[in-house]
Structures are given as C-alpha cells and as structure tokens.
Amino acid sequence: MKIPYFPGCSLKTYASSFEKSAIASGAELGIEFVEIPRWNCCGVVSSLTSDDLMHHLAPVRNMIRVLEMQNDKIVDTDNKMLTLCSMCMNTLKRSNLKMQEHADELETINDFMYKEDQKYDGSVQVMHYLEILKEYGFAKIAEKVKVSLKGLKVAPYYGCMLIRPKEVGIDDAEEPTIFEDFLKALGAEPVDWRSKKTCCGSYLTVNKENIVVKLTGKILEDARRNGADLIITSCPLCAFNLDSRQELLQIRNPNFEPIPVLYFSQLLAIALGLDINKFGFENNKVDGMPLLKNKILNK
Amino acid sequence: MTKKIVLNEKTLAFQKKVEELSGENTAMCDQCGTCSGGCPFVEEMDITPAQLMRKVMLGQEDVLECDTLWICATCNTCTVRCPRKLDVSKIAEALRQIKLRDEINNLDINDLPKNVLKELPQIALIAALRKLSS
Amino acid sequence: MAEKKIGVFLCQCGGNISKTIDLPEVQNFVEGKDDISVVQIHSNMCSGAGQKLIIEEAKDKGLNRIVIASCSPHFHEKTFRATMEKAGLNQFVLELVNLREHCSWPYKDQPEAATEKAKDLVLAGVNKVRENYSLEKKKIKMGKRVLVIGGGIAGIQASLDLADTGNEVYLVEKEPTIGGKMAILTKTFPTEDCSACIISPKMAAAQDHPNINLMTNSEIVSTVGHRLHFEITVEKKPRYIKPEIDMDQCLICEQCVQECPVSAPNMWEQGIMQRKAIYIPAALAIPFRYLIDDSVCLHFKDGSCNKCETICPQQVIDFSQKPEKVQFTVDNIIVATGYDTIHPSEKPMFGYDKLKNVVTGLEMERIVDHITEKPPPRPVGDKVAFIQCVGSRDEQTGREYCSRVCCMYAVKLASLLKQAKPEKDIYVFYTDIRAYGKGFEEYYKRAQQLGIKFIRGKVAELHGVPDSEKVLLKAEDTLSRQIIESEFDLVVLSNGLKPNDSTEKIVNFLKLTKSSDGFLQEAHPKYKPVDTNIEGVFICGVAQGPKDIPDTVAQASAAAARVMVTLAQKEFDVDPQLAFVETEICDGCGKCVAACPKDAILMKGGKAEVVEALCVGCGACLPVCPLEAIDFHNSSNSQMYASINGILAGKKPGETRILIFADNTCTYRLADALGIRKMKYDIDTRIMRVPSSARISANLILHSFKQGADLVILGDCPVASSLYPWSRDVTEQTMLAARARLAEAGIADERIFFSEFSAGDLQKFTAMINDLSAKLKQAEPITEEQRQEL
Missing domain, CATH: 3.40.50 (Rossmann fold)
Structure with missing residues (x-):
C-alpha cells in the first residue's frame, strides 16, 4: 500500500522519532508512506467562526496535493490521506468536512485557489495512522509481533483531538478503545484510567504554563496510581505537555516520580522487532529506555 | 458589577452577533451545567462555561472581559456532551474573535522570554498565536 | 353499460358562490353535451329542498351519474352520499366540485376569471363522473375476541375491563409472571401506597377471570394481520413443570429450591439478590408457580444435575418439555408492551458498568423496598445522590423527550429513604423538577421539608475514588455558579424510559407506526389517542409514550372502551376506495408487491391481488406498475386522465x-x-x-x-x-x-x-x-x- 502522507511541522522537528518510528513500522507492515510533495502547514487549530473561510485554505490545499498524487499514480490508496499528529488530523478533517457539507464554501475556496490546476471536490478521506492500522487488522499485527510487550502496563492517552468532536473523532468520544485494542495486539496491558481523555492544556502551555502543569500533574498522577509503566500518545503537543513539563513538576514536587511518555508508533516499532537506533528516542525527555530494557528488551 | 440587566436592542444585537459568528443558537441552552461540570479548566475560569452561554444569550457584553474565553482551549469535552448539541467552544471562539478583530490580543509574542520561546514546539506556538492573538 | 345520463347541480350557496361566479354562464357552458341530461341551479343544494331537487331530477330523468358543484367535499360529502342513496343511486357515481373554498371565496374580487376557473373545475367533475362506477362497501363480521399483548398494569387493566364486559380476552405476557414494572416498584408517588398491594389483587383477578385466557412465559411469534381479523401464533416457553391440569400435584414445598445448587441474579429483584435455577419469579408472582431457568440450570448445561427432579415428592419436574405453539384468532388487539429503562451504558461518563455504588432507579426501588431489613441485602451509605435526566432530554443519546416519571420517582425514593433512615444526607441533581401531576408539587415540597436537598445542575461525570468504593461526582450548581466536586456513598441514576424490543417486534408484525421518539404512534394525538393507523389495533401504557400509573390505567381503560365500541358494531364497513388489480393486464412482475408498505398485495396464480382487509388506500403501488394494471377505486387512471383533461381544458x-x-x-x-x-x-x-x-x-x-x-x-x-x-x-x-x-x-x-x-x-x-x-x-x-x- 502506498499512501499519501501528511507530516506537519512537528513531525519534522520536535517529534521526529514519532515520524521515524511510524514510517519504519509502516514499512515493516507493507504500508509505504509517500510524503505529500509541497505540503504546507495545516494551521494546527481549526478556525471555528462561520465567516472565516480563509483559514480553511491551507488544509484544503494539502488535499489538492493528494488528488494530484493520485492522478500521477504515485500512490495506490483510494482518496486516503495519512496523518500522524492528532492536531493535524483534527484540523484537516474538520476543514474537509466543512467542504463536504457546504458546496458553496467549497466553490469559494476553489475560487480563492484559482491558480491550482486541480480543483478540490471533497473526495479525500483524512485518516489517522491508528485507523490505517485498525483497517490493516490488529489481529494481523499481533501475528507480526516479534518482541511481545507482555508485562508492560501502558496508559493510552487519547487527549482531545483524536476523539473530539464526534464528527471527526476516530473512535467513540466517551469510551474509545482503539488504543487499547492496539496495545493488546502488541501484547501490552492497557491501563484503564479516567484521565485518558482529559485535556492536557494544549497551547495554553505558551502563556498559562501553570494551568498546564496542574492539569498534566493530575493526569500523570492518575496514570501512576493506576499502575502504568508508561503513557502513549499520538499528539506532539500532548507529548510536550506530558513529557517535557515533568521537569517543572519535579522542581515543584521533589517526590514526583517521572513517567515515560512515548508515541504509540515507538511501541509498535519495538514490538515489530525493529532496531531502536533506527527510529530513535531523541525527542523523549523522560528516558523510557531503562524501563523498556528492564521489562521487554532484555528478556 | 451591577445586579441589574436591561434587555434592549443593544443586548439583542450582541447576542445576534455572537450567534452569527459561532453558528450556535444560544436560546437553545437549557442551563443544565453539563459543560461546566465536565470542563477540565473550570477551576481556573472566572465564570463557568454555562454562565458564559447565559451571558451571551442575554447579550451581556461584559462576557468579553472574562478570562474564561481565553482559558477554553477547545478541548470539546463539553461539545460532545451537551444535551442540546450546542458547541460552547464555538461560542468561546466567536467571543475571542470579537476581541481579536478589535486588535485586543491576549498573547503578545514579544512578552515571551527568549529561552521560553526556544523550548516551545512550533505546534504550541502556532496554535496559541492563532487562538490568542490577531 | 347503460347509456350515461349525467345531472349537474350548481349550488349558489346562499350567494357565497353565485355572487362571484356567474352560475348561469357555467350552466350554459355545461349544457348541451350529449350525455348531460340536466343542469340545475339551486340556492342551497345541501338543504332539504336542494336534496329533494336532486332526488326528483334523478328519478324523473333516470340520471345515473351526478355532479354537485358546491362547497368542499370535506363539508358535505357525507350529506350528498346519503342523498345518492335516497335517489336510488350508488354513492360512488357522485362527483363533488369545490366551487366555494377553491374558487368563489378566494377570488371574490375577480368574478370573471373565477367564472372561467369554475368552468374548468366543473368540466373536470363531469369528465371524471363519466368514468365513475358503482362500488360496494364490504362488511366484515366481528366476534368478541381480543388479544392483549403485555401483562403489565396497562394490559391487566384493559383485559379486566374487556373481560368484565363479556369479551373473550387472550392476555399474553413474555415474562413468567404478570405485573410488569409496576410489580417491581416499592411504593408509588405521590401517595406512597404500596405498589404490590395495589396491583396484586388485579393480577389475581386477571388469572381467575373466566373470560381471560392468561398466557405467561409466552411470546407472540406471528400475527397474520387482517383488518379486524388477526390470526395469532404464540410460543409458550417451557417451565419444565408439568402442566396446569396437574398443578395440584405441586405443593410449593420448596424442597426443589433448597436442593438446587445454582445461584443466579434475581432479575425481578434487579440483581440485588440471588435466586436458584428453579424458582418462583417473585413473592406475588401470578401464576405462583415454579419454573426452571434453562440458561443456568446444570441439567441443561451439561446434564450433571437432576436434584430437583429427584427430590420432588410429587414428581412434577419435566425436563423434556419443549416450546409449544398456540394459535388463535382475534378481532381486535391492544398493544400494551410497556418499556425498558434506558441502560446507563448510554451515558458512559456515569461509569455504571465500572462503579459498584452507581445504581439505576429500578435497582433503587428494590434497595429501598428492603431497606428496613436487618441487614439489608444491599446496604446504602450515608450520603446519597440522585442524578436526573439520565438518558432522556438528551440529544447525545438521541432521546429528546422527557420521560415524565423520573422526577417524581426520585422524589419518592429519596423521601422513602429519608423517612426510613433520617440520618442519610440526600441530594437530587436536576435540570428541572417537573411536578405537573395531581399532588406532585405538594409531594416535592414535602421532600424538601424532609431535608432532601435539590441542586439545579446536570451531573457531568462520576468517577471512582482511589482506594475506596465511594463515587466522585462533578456538576455545576447552576444557581450559585459554583462547581461541586464531592464524594458520595451511593449514586442513583434516574434513568429514563425507552421503547423496548417487544414493542419493536409487534410494530413489525402489525405494521404500526412509531413517532419520532420511537414510541408507538397514535392515529391522532388529540382525538384518536389510543387508536392506531391499523383498524382494530389499539395502544395504551408506556408503549405509547412515557406516563405514570394513573395515566396508564386511564389509557388502558380508554383502549378497552375503544375495543368495545368497535366490537359493538358487530360488522365493519371497509371503505372501497382502495387499490385493485386489472387481472387481464397484470403480467405478474411483482413490483407492486414489493412497493406496498403494508404487505397488502399478494401474488396469486401469477397475478397480483390486493388484500382489501390490509390495503390502507395510499396508492403507492400505482406509480411502480409499468402496465397501469394496478389501479385505484374512485381515483382510477381513467378517472384521473379525464379529470386532468377537464381541469386544464380552459x-x-x-x-x-x-x-x-x-x-x-x-x-x-x-x-x-x-x-x-x-x-x-x-x-x-x-x-x-x-x-x-x-x-x-x-x-x-x-x-x-x-x-x-x-x-x-x-x-x-x-x-x-x-x-x-x-x-x-x-x-x-x-x-x-x-x-x-x-x-x-x-x-x-x-x-x-x-x-x-x-x-x-x-x-x-x-x-x-x-x-x-x-x-x-x-x-x-x-x-x-x-x-x-x-
């Protein structure tokens, strides 16, 4: 399967190990990520006011690129567009939905982008990597596991953008299970915890750091209390708030016990037996290696 | 703050303006408080999300001075639960936009120290600038 | 057919028509055509004199078709159909032209144009009446047999009313006991009289009544529907106890129950207590008989146990019983299939499936019923919260409606608990308290007097408290605008009511319609509140929509009364304006059979055939017929073409x-x-x-x-x-x-x-x-x- 892949800004910088592990694991499963040529930033957050069409331009332009890739036959998936970052997925999906539901707005947007040869028609299907994996089949993934994650207790952190609002969520907004199913396929034990869909504070980390530290403190404590060894996420911003903000938590509370926060694809890559050096852990602030070595790799 | 509310053309105009921008009908709000009870940020807010809805419905422009609209991070917890399928996050966005279109920003990037700017990932910065500044 | 002789009667309507429309001109326009025998104008066609004119002209001139141009048929169609009979003519060789509502009234200020329009309308009527033909009203004979589906309070009440008035009632209940949900309730609001005490005499009366054939543990498996004639098949599930004739053999000595090694949740007690695999469903079950639950009994699981059979001194256990089908015919049906409560898993944020101390309203009924026992089977802690509107008034669950009983049942349960255990600290979280019924407001006020605290806010989430069985509740007190985050020992979800699967089955069998809330739709919300769109089928109780016990009983009696009215007619006219098949043209393609929403068209001998008793007269079969072989009495293709030609002629x-x-x-x-x-x-x-x-x-x-x-x-x-x-x-x-x-x-x-x-x-x-x-x-x-x- 050759699928158009939209990286987004974080995946090329701050969350490079997310990208590397996802691409490597995909390759192992026969899912080839074909990076969208000339992709542009999606805008991170979706514009919600009814009179603001301009901010939907950026997402739609990326979808035009997908149609072009299809025309050029460099991908072989019907209209699919792969994303890794939860925020990108959410923003792209919301814009796409708006285009699918409002023909007049789609027309206006196409008029704005009159220099594009390809018109957008609402046909692209934005998908998260987790959805692609689910389509591939968690049972099939389980068969390909070379290093079982048995004994590893993992708290799946959905956050917001993966499951809300309902019309773009990849799973039930209140009782999602896709991460749990994924983890079980790898042999890991998913931890049931109340904070799995509690907001980490998102971009308030820029100017209201205190709120974010309080929220993430509670989330991390909840994970610990429920016996999690580590947390997984699919959002680079959640990862920043949950992982990097642990420094501050440690300063404020000397008894704070750090907990590793990984991208789900990193666990997938490990389970598929890929060389850790190839996809890297350079972004993860709290070092998960000792734990992984102790519980999984050295067994 | 006065205890008196006068409902007039001005309050009606403000309500209509927010409703147009947000696409939400605030008269549909039943004031059940589901949004407030589940809001992860509510403790940090000066008025609750349901209160914000109420103020918009009654056209109270002082809602624009509340911290709440800058604290709401569009996590959509309320959106997926509202028994009337209203989207409070869209109301908050509309209120922010009214301020931002008057060039009243909640965030000035120049106020952020260099070292902080350096460590923040671009995903956080772009999102914050989009939501909190014009 | 004899020569067509048409009489046209133009009504002045005391000036209502004639002041605008030039009737003599219309008369001139119509007159002179070969088959028009007479055109008359009269001041009031509907009056005695007007009717007399029609009757006399019909007889004098030997008219065999009549057009009356007057007011809307919705005004005087009945009158003029009667006139036709008096004139010795069939009702259906009449055509009414609406000159008043559709022409003279709206166009008062355009008399000339209105006269032209009137000509078109009359011509359409004349064209149509040429194609009209006699139709006979069919009569269906009725007996006095009634099926009541559902043995809750609605079904019991309707059955008793019908049985007492001499009707032969089949009362079918799928559970092993009748009594329905009401029998589970502890006490009733607002009077706090004991639910069991009120319903058990009625349950016993239903069992003992000579005119009631009671079938419990039984389900309807098919109804071959005919209007006012239904062939019913019921499946009786086995109880594994020898049949009633031998009943005196069972002494209810309980030895079987004592011997039975299996323990299963007692669902009548809402799972707060256990029962054995052989059991009597409830303390006041009717019939008061044992049955074996074959889903848990070891004999059925692996054949490893037959202790009850061995110990029974009367040898009434019979493991070999199989489900049995019973067939009978009835004239009318009352659907009283009740409801389910909304399962709290529809609101996962309340954690019902995970948190031990979160219970439903019905569970609380049983908890409160046993609260004074020592020790109670299900202890209640000191601090209790009720959450209102769980699942209803909620677009997220797709249930916009108010369930109508939850406010009051929560007030009742809270009050009963508080009276039994005054030390309990009780809170009710609500959006609106709807105390609309007789004595409800006073009851609510008394609950406040008892010290129960009402907090206006819909609860957002419940969570487990670490290392504890307490429940953490989060809500906004919308009156003080503060967020409440508090721990409770027990949280009761006042879950609403929803249509149940049994109702869904019956809807499919009988082709009933549902309203947008999913409950059964009445034929008219105001003047036919217990009728349905199927003649001879009536509805009552919560199957029609949420309601309390007094409303249910009143509606059940109303449904019974409607059955009595229907059956008192002894025979029933079927409106002949229905679809029919021109068998000579029909090539048996079957498209109409598929198109009929009521399954009223069958294939017989390679041709379609309309079952008149089932056809509701919508005409949906006509557009699909490629040969125009399926047609419609009094709105036939030839009649329609002729009318169109007339109405557009001018x-x-x-x-x-x-x-x-x-x-x-x-x-x-x-x-x-x-x-x-x-x-x-x-x-x-x-x-x-x-x-x-x-x-x-x-x-x-x-x-x-x-x-x-x-x-x-x-x-x-x-x-x-x-x-x-x-x-x-x-x-x-x-x-x-x-x-x-x-x-x-x-x-x-x-x-x-x-x-x-x-x-x-x-x-x-x-x-x-x-x-x-x-x-x-x-x-x-x-x-x-x-x-x-x-």
Whole structure:
C-alpha cells in the first residue's frame, strides 16, 4: 500500500522519532508512506467562526496535493490521506468536512485557489495512522509481533483531538478503545484510567504554563496510581505537555516520580522487532529506555 | 458589577452577533451545567462555561472581559456532551474573535522570554498565536 | 353499460358562490353535451329542498351519474352520499366540485376569471363522473375476541375491563409472571401506597377471570394481520413443570429450591439478590408457580444435575418439555408492551458498568423496598445522590423527550429513604423538577421539608475514588455558579424510559407506526389517542409514550372502551376506495408487491391481488406498475386522465397553469382553509384531490404537461403527521422517473416538485404559489412541440 502522507511541522522537528518510528513500522507492515510533495502547514487549530473561510485554505490545499498524487499514480490508496499528529488530523478533517457539507464554501475556496490546476471536490478521506492500522487488522499485527510487550502496563492517552468532536473523532468520544485494542495486539496491558481523555492544556502551555502543569500533574498522577509503566500518545503537543513539563513538576514536587511518555508508533516499532537506533528516542525527555530494557528488551 | 440587566436592542444585537459568528443558537441552552461540570479548566475560569452561554444569550457584553474565553482551549469535552448539541467552544471562539478583530490580543509574542520561546514546539506556538492573538 | 345520463347541480350557496361566479354562464357552458341530461341551479343544494331537487331530477330523468358543484367535499360529502342513496343511486357515481373554498371565496374580487376557473373545475367533475362506477362497501363480521399483548398494569387493566364486559380476552405476557414494572416498584408517588398491594389483587383477578385466557412465559411469534381479523401464533416457553391440569400435584414445598445448587441474579429483584435455577419469579408472582431457568440450570448445561427432579415428592419436574405453539384468532388487539429503562451504558461518563455504588432507579426501588431489613441485602451509605435526566432530554443519546416519571420517582425514593433512615444526607441533581401531576408539587415540597436537598445542575461525570468504593461526582450548581466536586456513598441514576424490543417486534408484525421518539404512534394525538393507523389495533401504557400509573390505567381503560365500541358494531364497513388489480393486464412482475408498505398485495396464480382487509388506500403501488394494471377505486387512471383533461381544458394562449395534486388529508384541506379565510393565490392554479401524493404516477405527471400544465406540485402531509409517511419517498422516486422524461423533451427539472404541507400552512402556501407563478410568467414557456414529445 502506498499512501499519501501528511507530516506537519512537528513531525519534522520536535517529534521526529514519532515520524521515524511510524514510517519504519509502516514499512515493516507493507504500508509505504509517500510524503505529500509541497505540503504546507495545516494551521494546527481549526478556525471555528462561520465567516472565516480563509483559514480553511491551507488544509484544503494539502488535499489538492493528494488528488494530484493520485492522478500521477504515485500512490495506490483510494482518496486516503495519512496523518500522524492528532492536531493535524483534527484540523484537516474538520476543514474537509466543512467542504463536504457546504458546496458553496467549497466553490469559494476553489475560487480563492484559482491558480491550482486541480480543483478540490471533497473526495479525500483524512485518516489517522491508528485507523490505517485498525483497517490493516490488529489481529494481523499481533501475528507480526516479534518482541511481545507482555508485562508492560501502558496508559493510552487519547487527549482531545483524536476523539473530539464526534464528527471527526476516530473512535467513540466517551469510551474509545482503539488504543487499547492496539496495545493488546502488541501484547501490552492497557491501563484503564479516567484521565485518558482529559485535556492536557494544549497551547495554553505558551502563556498559562501553570494551568498546564496542574492539569498534566493530575493526569500523570492518575496514570501512576493506576499502575502504568508508561503513557502513549499520538499528539506532539500532548507529548510536550506530558513529557517535557515533568521537569517543572519535579522542581515543584521533589517526590514526583517521572513517567515515560512515548508515541504509540515507538511501541509498535519495538514490538515489530525493529532496531531502536533506527527510529530513535531523541525527542523523549523522560528516558523510557531503562524501563523498556528492564521489562521487554532484555528478556 | 451591577445586579441589574436591561434587555434592549443593544443586548439583542450582541447576542445576534455572537450567534452569527459561532453558528450556535444560544436560546437553545437549557442551563443544565453539563459543560461546566465536565470542563477540565473550570477551576481556573472566572465564570463557568454555562454562565458564559447565559451571558451571551442575554447579550451581556461584559462576557468579553472574562478570562474564561481565553482559558477554553477547545478541548470539546463539553461539545460532545451537551444535551442540546450546542458547541460552547464555538461560542468561546466567536467571543475571542470579537476581541481579536478589535486588535485586543491576549498573547503578545514579544512578552515571551527568549529561552521560553526556544523550548516551545512550533505546534504550541502556532496554535496559541492563532487562538490568542490577531 | 347503460347509456350515461349525467345531472349537474350548481349550488349558489346562499350567494357565497353565485355572487362571484356567474352560475348561469357555467350552466350554459355545461349544457348541451350529449350525455348531460340536466343542469340545475339551486340556492342551497345541501338543504332539504336542494336534496329533494336532486332526488326528483334523478328519478324523473333516470340520471345515473351526478355532479354537485358546491362547497368542499370535506363539508358535505357525507350529506350528498346519503342523498345518492335516497335517489336510488350508488354513492360512488357522485362527483363533488369545490366551487366555494377553491374558487368563489378566494377570488371574490375577480368574478370573471373565477367564472372561467369554475368552468374548468366543473368540466373536470363531469369528465371524471363519466368514468365513475358503482362500488360496494364490504362488511366484515366481528366476534368478541381480543388479544392483549403485555401483562403489565396497562394490559391487566384493559383485559379486566374487556373481560368484565363479556369479551373473550387472550392476555399474553413474555415474562413468567404478570405485573410488569409496576410489580417491581416499592411504593408509588405521590401517595406512597404500596405498589404490590395495589396491583396484586388485579393480577389475581386477571388469572381467575373466566373470560381471560392468561398466557405467561409466552411470546407472540406471528400475527397474520387482517383488518379486524388477526390470526395469532404464540410460543409458550417451557417451565419444565408439568402442566396446569396437574398443578395440584405441586405443593410449593420448596424442597426443589433448597436442593438446587445454582445461584443466579434475581432479575425481578434487579440483581440485588440471588435466586436458584428453579424458582418462583417473585413473592406475588401470578401464576405462583415454579419454573426452571434453562440458561443456568446444570441439567441443561451439561446434564450433571437432576436434584430437583429427584427430590420432588410429587414428581412434577419435566425436563423434556419443549416450546409449544398456540394459535388463535382475534378481532381486535391492544398493544400494551410497556418499556425498558434506558441502560446507563448510554451515558458512559456515569461509569455504571465500572462503579459498584452507581445504581439505576429500578435497582433503587428494590434497595429501598428492603431497606428496613436487618441487614439489608444491599446496604446504602450515608450520603446519597440522585442524578436526573439520565438518558432522556438528551440529544447525545438521541432521546429528546422527557420521560415524565423520573422526577417524581426520585422524589419518592429519596423521601422513602429519608423517612426510613433520617440520618442519610440526600441530594437530587436536576435540570428541572417537573411536578405537573395531581399532588406532585405538594409531594416535592414535602421532600424538601424532609431535608432532601435539590441542586439545579446536570451531573457531568462520576468517577471512582482511589482506594475506596465511594463515587466522585462533578456538576455545576447552576444557581450559585459554583462547581461541586464531592464524594458520595451511593449514586442513583434516574434513568429514563425507552421503547423496548417487544414493542419493536409487534410494530413489525402489525405494521404500526412509531413517532419520532420511537414510541408507538397514535392515529391522532388529540382525538384518536389510543387508536392506531391499523383498524382494530389499539395502544395504551408506556408503549405509547412515557406516563405514570394513573395515566396508564386511564389509557388502558380508554383502549378497552375503544375495543368495545368497535366490537359493538358487530360488522365493519371497509371503505372501497382502495387499490385493485386489472387481472387481464397484470403480467405478474411483482413490483407492486414489493412497493406496498403494508404487505397488502399478494401474488396469486401469477397475478397480483390486493388484500382489501390490509390495503390502507395510499396508492403507492400505482406509480411502480409499468402496465397501469394496478389501479385505484374512485381515483382510477381513467378517472384521473379525464379529470386532468377537464381541469386544464380552459387554458388560453399566454396563460400558465400550476397543477397541484393535493393529498386529501393535508394539502386539500389547506386549500379549503385558504378559501375560508378568503386568502388568494394565483388564480391560474388548479387543485386536484388525490388520496396521497404516492398515488400519482409519472405518466399522470407527464400527461398533465401534455395537457398544458406548466408546473406540477405534489403536496402531502409532513412525514411526522402523515397517514402514509412513506408517501414522500414514493413520490421522490416517481418524480425522478418523470424528470428523466421531461429532460428528454428539454423541460427543466424545477417544473415538478414535492412539498410538505400541513393544513395550517396558509402563508407558506400563498407565498410559494405567488412566487412560483410570478417566476413562471417570466420563464420561457414550454412549447407545444415539447409537450407533444412527452
């Protein structure tokens, strides 16, 4: 399967190990990520006011690129567009939905982008990597596991953008299970915890750091209390708030016990037996290696 | 703050303006408080999300001075639960936009120290600038 | 057939018609055609003198067809049908022309144009009546046999009322005991009298009544529906206890229960207590008999146990029993299938499946019922919260409706708990307290007096408290605008009511309709509240919509009374205006069979056949027939073509015609209402009365264009209140076919459309027609070549 892949800004910088592990694991499963040529930033957050069409331009332009890739036959998936970052997925999906539901707005947007040869028609299907994996089949993934994650207790952190609002969520907004199913396929034990869909504070980390530290403190404590060894996420911003903000938590509370926060694809890559050096852990602030070595790799 | 509310053309105009921008009908709000009870940020807010809805419905422009609209991070917890399928996050966005279109920003990037700017990932910065500044 | 002799009677309506329409001119216009024997004008056709004139002329001139041009048929159709009988003519060789509501009233200020329009309308009537033929009203004989489905308080009450008035009742209940949900309740609001004490005498009476055949542990598996004649098949599930004839053998000695090694949740006790695999469902079960639950009994699991069989001194255990089918015939049916409570898993944020101390309203009924026992089977901590509106008034669960009983049952349970254990600290979290019934407000006030605290806020989430069985509750107190985050020992979810699976099954068997909330739809919300769209089927209790016990009992008695009224007629007229098949034309393609929403068309000997007892007269089968072999009495294809020819005949060059096929229930009445209000719409509009929009075929639409129509509107009731809610979909399909043909002739799509009208949409209608006619007059006209191409 050759699928158009939209990286987004974080995946090329701050969350490079997310990208590397996802691409490597995909390759192992026969899912080839074909990076969208000339992709542009999606805008991170979706514009919600009814009179603001301009901010939907950026997402739609990326979808035009997908149609072009299809025309050029460099991908072989019907209209699919792969994303890794939860925020990108959410923003792209919301814009796409708006285009699918409002023909007049789609027309206006196409008029704005009159220099594009390809018109957008609402046909692209934005998908998260987790959805692609689910389509591939968690049972099939389980068969390909070379290093079982048995004994590893993992708290799946959905956050917001993966499951809300309902019309773009990849799973039930209140009782999602896709991460749990994924983890079980790898042999890991998913931890049931109340904070799995509690907001980490998102971009308030820029100017209201205190709120974010309080929220993430509670989330991390909840994970610990429920016996999690580590947390997984699919959002680079959640990862920043949950992982990097642990420094501050440690300063404020000397008894704070750090907990590793990984991208789900990193666990997938490990389970598929890929060389850790190839996809890297350079972004993860709290070092998960000792734990992984102790519980999984050295067994 | 006065205890008196006068409902007039001005309050009606403000309500209509927010409703147009947000696409939400605030008269549909039943004031059940589901949004407030589940809001992860509510403790940090000066008025609750349901209160914000109420103020918009009654056209109270002082809602624009509340911290709440800058604290709401569009996590959509309320959106997926509202028994009337209203989207409070869209109301908050509309209120922010009214301020931002008057060039009243909640965030000035120049106020952020260099070292902080350096460590923040671009995903956080772009999102914050989009939501909190014009 | 004998020579056609038509009499046309023009009514002045005391000036209502004649002051606007020049009736003598209309008379001249009609007169002189070969088959028109007489044209008469009279001041009041509906009066004794007017009717006498019709009767005398009919007899004198040997008329065999009558056209009366007067007011709306919704006014005097009955009167004139009776006149026909008095004149010795069949009711259906009559045609009524609506000159008053559809012509003279709305166009008071355009007398000349109105007279021209009147000519078209009368001509349509004359054309139609030529094609009319006699129809006989069929009579169906009825007995006194009634099936009551559901043995809750609604079914019991209806059964007793019917049995007491001498009807033969089959009362079918799927559970092993009757009593339904009411028997589970501890006490009832607002009087706090014991639920069991009120219902158990009625349960016993139902069992003992000589006119009631009680079948418990039994389910309806099929109903072969005929109007007022239903063949029923019931499956009786085995109890594994020898049948009733041998009942005196079982001494209820309980040795079997003591021996049984299996323990299962007692679902009658809502799982707060256990029972054995052999058990009596409840302390006041009717019938008071054992049964074996074969889903848990070890004998059925692996054959490892037959202890009860061995120990039984009377040897009444019979493991070999199989489900048994029983068949019988009834004349009427009452559906009293009750409800389910909304499962709290629909609101996962309340953690019902995970948190031990979160319970449902019904569980709390049983908890409170046992609260004074020492120790109680399910202890309650010190601090208790009730959460209102769980699952109802909630668009997220798709249940917008208010369940109507939860406010009061929460007040009741809280009050009972507080009275039994005054030390408990009790809170009720609500959005609105709806204390609308008799004595409810006072009851609510008394709960406040008892110290129960009511907090206005819908609870957002419940969570487990780490290392504890307490429950953390989060809500906004919307009155103080503070967030409450507190721990409780027990949280009761006041979950609402929802339609149950049994009702769904019956809906499918009997082809009943449901309202948008999913409960059974009554035939009319105001004046037919317990009837359904199927004659002879009545509804009562919560199956029709949430309600409390007094309302349920009242409605059950109402349903029983409606059955009595129906059966008292002893035989029943079937309106002959139904679909029928021209067998000579029918080639047995079966398209009508598939199209019929009521399964009223069968294939017999390679030809379609309409089962008159099932046909509801919507006409949805007509548009699908490629040969026009399926037809409709008194709205037949030949009658329709003739009417169309007449109604469009007067079109002059440069004029436009909007033709509206108006369904008889809504759109036609709407046009009547416009006339009554003297509200004008473009006079070039022509309105034809049809049973429903579904009856109109693509051929009729195309024929209308051929005859000069410039725009065709198909009007029907809003789906929610329609007798034939499927009409819209059928019509959309018909329009697709018609549009394809129009496109070939280069005629635009917009020239046909469907619109929903309720009888009150006065402004909508006039605005729409005036707007359309203005546009039509601007538009490029359809050319004669285009029309002929169709």
